[in-house]
Amino acid sequence: MRSLDLSAANWRKSSYSNSDGGACIEVSHDLATVVPVRDSRNPHGPVLTFTTDGWSSFVSAVKDGDVSA
Numbered sequence: 833m834r835s836l837d838l839s840a841a842n843w844r845k846s847s848y849s850n851s852d853g854g855a856c857i858e859v860s861h862d863l864a865t866v867v868p869v870r871d872s873r874n875p876h877g878p879v880l881t882f883t884t885d886g887w888s889s890f891v892s893a894v895k896d897g898d899v900s901a
Contacts, residue, residue, distance in 0.1 A: 838868055838879060845872055
């Protein structure tokens with residue numbers, strides 16, 4: 833598996849996040865074919881990557897109520 837250089841990635845926290853340090857994720861949309869996702873409390877920890885189509889399908893399912901948190 834190839835390693836991604838995410839040092840210049842722009843990370844965005846969910847708009848549902850609050851300032852109390854809850855369980856939040858951050859995503860980056862800087863890459864054309866994958867969407868990296870990380871734990872906002874551990875920005876130097878592991879990163880999961882999803883295909884752009886897979887991430888789009890997941891977000892749509894959450895918005896439609898097909899996936900619960």
